[in-house]
Amino acid sequence: MKNDILYSIRNLTVEYQTRVSPLRAVDDVSLDIKRGEILGLVGESGCGKSTLGKALMRLHTGAARITSGELWFDGTDLMTLSPRQMRELRGARLGMIFQDPMTSLNPVQRIVDHLTETMLTHGDWSEKQARQRAEELIETLGIRRERIDDYPHQMSGGMRQRVMIALALALNCDLVIADEPTTSLDVIVEATFLDLLKDLQREFDLTILLITHNIGVVAEVADRVAVMYAGRMAEVGDVYEVFAEPKHPYTQGLLRSVPNIELDAGDLYKMQGAPPNLLAPPTGCRFHPRCPYVMDICPIEEPAFDPVADGSPIPHKAACWLYQEHPETADIHV
Amino acid sequence: MTTPVPTDTEEIGTQSTAAWEDELGRVGFVRRLLRARRWYGADWWFVVISGVIVAVFIILAAAPGFFAPHGPNEQVGPRFLAPGERPDSTLLVVSPESSVEFLEDLAVGPDAEVRRPAIGVVRGVPTAGALRERAGEIDDALREEASGVRLRPDIQRFDSAEQVVDAIVAGEIQAGVMRTTEFEEVAADRGLVAPSDITGGVAGQGNFILGTNQIGQDLFSRLIWGTRVALLIGFSSALVALVAGVPLGLIAGYMGGKLDRFLTVVMDSLYAFPGLILAIAITAVLGPSVINVIVAIAVLYIPTYYRIVRGQTLAVKEEVYVEAARSIGARSGSILGRYIYPNVIPSVSIIFSVNVADAILTGAGLSFLGLGLPPNIADWGIDIARGREFIQSAWWLVTFPGLAIMLVVLAFTMMGEGLTEILNPKLRDR
Numbered sequence: 001m002k003n004d005i006l007y008s009i010r011n012l013t014v015e016y017q018t019r020v021s022p023l024r025a026v027d028d029v030s031l032d033i034k035r036g037e038i039l040g041l042v043g044e045s046g047c048g049k050s051t052l053g054k055a056l057m058r059l060h061t062g063a064a065r066i067t068s069g070e071l072w073f074d075g076t077d078l079m080t081l082s083p084r085q086m087r088e089l090r091g092a093r094l095g096m097i098f099q100d101p102m103t104s105l106n107p108v109q110r111i112v113d114h115l116t117e118t119m120l121t122h123g124d125w126s127e128k129q130a131r132q133r134a135e136e137l138i139e140t141l142g143i144r145r146e147r148i149d150d151y152p153h154q155m156s157g158g159m160r161q162r163v164m165i166a167l168a169l170a171l172n173c174d175l176v177i178a179d180e181p182t183t184s185l186d187v188i189v190e191a192t193f194l195d196l197l198k199d200l201q202r203e204f205d206l207t208i209l210l211i212t213h214n215i216g217v218v219a220e221v222a223d224r225v226a227v228m229y230a231g232r233m234a235e236v237g238d239v240y241e242v243f244a245e246p247k248h249p250y251t252q253g254l255l256r257s258v259p260n261i262e263l264d265a266g267d268l269y270k271m272q273g274a275p276p277n278l279l280a281p282p283t284g285c286r287f288h289p290r291c292p293y294v295m296d297i298c299p300i301e302e303p304a305f306d307p308v309a310d311g312s313p314i315p316h317k318a319a320c321w322l323y324q325e326h327p328e329t330a331d332i333h334v
Numbered sequence: 335m336t337t338p339v340p341t342d343t344e345e346i347g348t349q350s351t352a353a354w355e356d357e358l359g360r361v362g363f364v365r366r367l368l369r370a371r372r373w374y375g376a377d378w379w380f381v382v383i384s385g386v387i388v389a390v391f392i393i394l395a396a397a398p399g400f401f402a403p404h405g406p407n408e409q410v411g412p413r414f415l416a417p418g419e420r421p422d423s424t425l426l427v428v429s430p431e432s433s434v435e436f437l438e439d440l441a442v443g444p445d446a447e448v449r450r451p452a453i454g455v456v457r458g459v460p461t462a463g464a465l466r467e468r469a470g471e472i473d474d475a476l477r478e479e480a481s482g483v484r485l486r487p488d489i490q491r492f493d494s495a496e497q498v499v500d501a502i503v504a505g506e507i508q509a510g511v512m513r514t515t516e517f518e519e520v521a522a523d524r525g526l527v528a529p530s531d532i533t534g535g536v537a538g539q540g541n542f543i544l545g546t547n548q549i550g551q552d553l554f555s556r557l558i559w560g561t562r563v564a565l566l567i568g569f570s571s572a573l574v575a576l577v578a579g580v581p582l583g584l585i586a587g588y589m590g591g592k593l594d595r596f597l598t599v600v601m602d603s604l605y606a607f608p609g610l611i612l613a614i615a616i617t618a619v620l621g622p623s624v625i626n627v628i629v630a631i632a633v634l635y636i637p638t639y640y641r642i643v644r645g646q647t648l649a650v651k652e653e654v655y656v657e658a659a660r661s662i663g664a665r666s667g668s669i670l671g672r673y674i675y676p677n678v679i680p681s682v683s684i685i686f687s688v689n690v691a692d693a694i695l696t697g698a699g700l701s702f703l704g705l706g707l708p709p710n711i712a713d714w715g716i717d718i719a720r721g722r723e724f725i726q727s728a729w730w731l732v733t734f735p736g737l738a739i740m741l742v743v744l745a746f747t748m749m750g751e752g753l754t755e756i757l758n759p760k761l762r763d764r
Contacts (some may be wrong), residue, residue, distance in 0.1 A: 059660055091663030098661075103654040108676040117672075118662045167662055 006207050007033040007056065007175055012069030014048070014055050023278050025051040025064070027231040030305070033175065038201055038208045040218030040239065042254070043228035044275055050099075052228070053177045053211045057094050058086050074174065092122040095168025099180040101160035105152035111138070111163055112148045118170040137166045141196065158189035162196065169204060177209045182217060194221050215258050219243060224314065227251050230276050230286040233305050237316030247308045247318040249291045285321065297326045381752030387745035395561040404552045406559035406712035412531075414728050415546040417553075424464050425517050425528040427510040429502055434509060435529040438472055441485035450488040452507040454498040456516070457491040465489060465511045468532045495520045502526060545730045547721065553730060557738050559712035564742060567627055567697035572689040574632035579639025580682060586640070587647025588670055598644070601637040609634045610699055617706040627706040631693045638685060646678040653677075687750030691743040698739050714739050 014026040025048040033039050043049045055066055058078060071078040073094070078086065098104035105114060115134035119125045125133070135145045141162040143155075152160055161181060168176045178197070182190040198221050201208055210222055218225050218239065226236040227248065235248040246252045256269035273290035276282050282289050288298035298321055305319040394401055404410045411421050428434045440451045455462040466489060473485045490507060492498045498510040499521050512521070517528050544553040582601075586594040604612070616630035650656065651674060659673050700706040701715030709716065714735040721731025 057661060059657060087660075087663050087665070089663070090661055094661075096658070096661035098654050098658055100654060104658045106655045106659070106673050106677070109672060113672075117659075117664060117668070121663055121665065121668070164658070167658070170662075 004034055005032045006035040006074060007209075008070075008072040009033075009052075009056070010070040010072065012052070012055060012071065013067045014051050014060065015065055015067045016051075017063045017065070018279065020279055022067075024231055024281075025278065026055060027281075029069075029228075029231075029233050031226055031233060031236065033207060033209055034224075035174075035207055036201075036205055037223040038198070038210055038221055040222030040225040041209060041211045041228060042213060042215055042218055042225060043234075044213060044254075046275055046278075047228045048231040048278075049211045049213075049228050050179050053096070053179045053209065056175075056177055056209070057090055057096060059090075059096070088122065091118045091167075091173070092171050093174045095173035095176045097161070097164045097168060097176065097178040097181045100184050101157050101164055101181075102184065104164060105160055107152055110149050110151055111155070114163065115148070115166055115170055118167060122171055133170070134166070137169060138163065141166055141169075141200075156189075157185055158193060161185060161193060165197070165200065169200065169206075172204060173206070175207045175209065177211070179211045180213070181210070182212070182214070190217075197221060215243075215254060227254065230281055231278060232286060233317075233319060234287070235316075235318040235320075237318075238314040241314070241316050247316065247323060248287075248320050249293055249322070250287050251318075253290075253292075285319070293322060295321055295326075297321050301326070380748050384745040384748035384752065387741060388749055391561055391565060391742050391745070394558050395565040398559045398562050402552075402555035402558040404555040406556055407551065407710060408555075409550040410552050410555075411542055411546045411550050413546060413548055413550045414724070415542050416728075417543060417545040417730050417734075419542070419545065421514050421542070423514055423531040424461050424511060425514055425531050427498070427502065427512055427517055427521050427526050427528050428508070429505075430525055430527050432508070437468060437530075437532050438485070440487065440508060441472065441476055441483050444482040449484075450486050451509070452488045452490055454490050454492050454501050454507045454510040456495055456498060456512060457493055459513070461511050461513060462489060462491065465532060499524050499526060544734050545728070547717070547731055548724060548728070553717070553734055556712045556717060557714070557734060560714045560717065560735065560738070561742075563624065563707065563711055563713045564694050564697065564739070566624065567631065568690040568694035568742075568746070570628045571631035571693045571697070572635060572686055574628060575635035575689065576639050576682065576686060578632070579636040580643050580679075582636070583640040583643025584647055584670055584675060584678070587644040588651060588666075588674065594644075597640070601640045604633070605637040605641070610696060613696055613700055614703065614705055617700060622706055622708045624707065624711070627697055627700060630700070630706070631696050634696065635689050635693065638689065639682060642681055642685060643678055646681055647674055650674050650677045684750055684754045687746055687753060691746035691750070694746070695739065695743050 009029060009031045012026055012029045013024060015022040015024050017023075027048075029048075029052060041049050041052065051060075051064065054060055054064075056071065058066065058071070060066065066079070069079070073089075078089070081089070105111075112131060112134055115137065116125075116127065116130035119130040119133060120127070131148075135148055138148055139145055143159055143162060147155070147159075152163075155163070164181070165176075181197075182193055185193060194217060197208065197210075200206060210218065212218060222239045224237065225239045225242050227234040227242070227250065229248075229250050235242060235246065235251045237247075242251060243255060246255055253269065253271040257271060259268060271290060272292075276286055276289070282299070284297070284299040284301050285291070285303055288294045291298065303319045303321045303324055303326075305317055306324060307315045308318045308320075308323040398406075412423055415421055426434070426437055434440060440453070442449060442451065453465065455465060465487070469485055469487050476483050476485060490501075492501065495512050495516040498507075498512060501507045502510050502521075503524060503526075510521075510526075511532060514528075517526075521528070542552050542554065544557065547553055547556070582597055586597045613627075613630045613634055616633060617626055620626035620629065656669060656673050659669050664673070697706070698713070698715035698718070701713045702719045704719060707713050707716060717735040718732050721728065721735070724731055
């Protein structure tokens with residue numbers, strides 16, 4: 001059972017230094033990523049999902065800093081590793097695909113150099129072997145061998161994104177963090193890309209954390225889904241369960257906001273209010289100012305992130321007072 | 335390995351790449367240059383012309399001995415000869431085997447076999463009178479010494495310069511005296527030499543396109559020899575500054591922190607100091623030599639490279655591809671060398687060209703002030719400084735070195751700016 005979990009995030013907090021005060025983009029988040037699954041991480045812009053993704057590889061520089069938490073990856077707490085050990089993990093066991101394929105490849109380097117760099121940095125490869133492997137790899141991803149000597153600008157967005165996957169696959173990374181990989185692709189390319197991702201996941205036994213704001217993408221490829229709101233976990237569970245029976249009011253709102261061809265434009269649900277300012281987040285449950293079911297307890301105390309439905313083989317958790325025992329507000333002394 | 339989803343790459347391959355971007359990637363530098371007219375309007379010939387001028391200067395600097403008719407410090411003609419003016423002095427002409435260099439060498443002691451050396455002149459021209467006068471002067475001086483050595487030439491008159499030459503070749507006379515023009519027309523072809531003029535001055539021969547200076551050096555030759563020092567100083571100091579400034583800028587921009595702050599303060603203080611004054615101070619301390627001038631000017635330009643490279647590094651460092659490089663575990667050295675450096679260097683190549691021009695100017699300024707270069711080196715700045723006092727009587731002494739400096743500086747600057755536009759298509763709509 002324990003071996004089932006590849007990556008376990010425990011109470012992770014990431015802060016950005018701002019001129020006013022530290023901004024907690026990720027606040028006390030715990031999340032498990034199971035071996036071999038595709039976990040979709042959704043949330044609106046600025047909710048901290050990309051920050052979380054980067055934190056998993058300890059990629060932050062500059063203003064962002066992991067202030068507390070543990071990152072258990074395959075039995076090791078990454079927070080205890082030296083920068084050098086961390087660097088050796090990146091690319092070899094942890095891979096990342098970035099949002100914009102137009103800018104995530106070095107414009108002055110050939111595709112082949114991108115691909116072989118990973119292998120030459122981490123493994124005992126000769127240059128010829130690495131090139132051979134790189135050629136096989138991009139062919140697997142549906143790019144012709146000859147194009148390996150191209151520069152990034154000679155390729156389309158979809159091809160570049162596939163090159164990015166190839167980078168993650170080059171050394172068979174255990175976990176691939178895909179940060180909005182399809183956001184800048186058009187729908188046709190997006191669909192092909194997602195199919196490819198899913199096939200590769202099966203073939204290479206990948207574990208993928210798919211960060212996106214697009215619920216449709218998650219529904220299509222993910223096994224489980226985690227919903228983030230304002231730096232915290234709102235809900236996590238099996239993708240069918242969460243989409244069929246969303247528990248957290250935020251998830252409910254999110255799902256109802258997705259445009260649907262059967263709806264008239266006017267019928268589209270619009271969540272009231274605006275995302276909170278993370279420099280001064282709301283007290284208690286962070287969603288309470290926008291929640292249609294707000295209760296007295298919500299602004300006062302933060303709900304725990306607990307299982308909400310029994311009997312399901314995959315735990316379905318939500319951070320909402322609706323499903324938790326809570327004391328009468330009168331008893332709380334503020 | 336199976337192929338999961340073979341999609342049609344051809345179709346996707348072309349859709350989102352703009353045509354010009356694609357074109358830019360495929361054509362080489364030379365073809366880009368040739369196509370520049372289409373992209374950048376009429377300014378393309380600026381680059382071509384300035385490139386040709388720069389190339390000519392480089393060729394001249396590479397082999398000045400081949401192009402310059404005379405050596406840089408050779409006194410080859412009469413003084414203050416205006417551009418194009420023919421030298422016209424009275425030359426002593428001897429056979430090449432003769433050891434005679436000056437008229438004085440023809441003086442003989444009391445035991446000599448030939449007491450009166452035979453010197454040929456052309457009848458009816460003033461050279462004979464000049465010779466007699468000059469020989470008399472020398473003889474008077476010798477008589478005062480009372481060593482018995484005398485100069486009492488047997489002046490033989492011939493009908494033409496050809497006959498004088500024939501007589502010298504035949505050994506009938508020891509020397510001849512004729513005008514420069516006559517010598518060049520008749521005697522030079524016959525292998526005779528004119529080691530000096532009869533006054534003991536330098537034998538002025540040949541064509542001095544740009545005239546001669548106050549000590550009879552050929553200005554044209556000095557300009558060509560001066561190219562070497564000018565370009566050497568320009569290129570070397572810009573290169574030294576680049577080699578020092580670029581890594582510092584890269585490291586400061588990439589590492590940040592205290593090192594960055596320290597280096598930036600140092601560079602800003604260097605930058606704030608007036609350039610020429612700093613160079614004067616450094617050369618004054620180091621003493622005159624070409625290497626010291628190069629060092630002094632290089633120090634001036636280090637901050638230029640540092641600033642540009644540091645700024646660019648700060649920008650490129652935030653690019654997604656640098657983050658992507660870190661995400662595949664690339665080492666810092668590899669990120670700096672393969673991701674940041676190649677994306678920073680195009681802006682450096684542009685300032686390099688402009689910097690060479692500036693360094694040439696500063697170098698000339700230093701030697702004009704008499705600092706930096708040792709006096710035996712042919713340099714445009716030195717030529718201007720020396721010609722300055724004769725500016726009213728001999729305008730060419732300052733004009734031509736000045737024009738040379740202007741031309742080379744202008745060519746480098748224009749080439750740099752033209753290359754900026756060609757290498758950086760984002761600027762072309764400006």
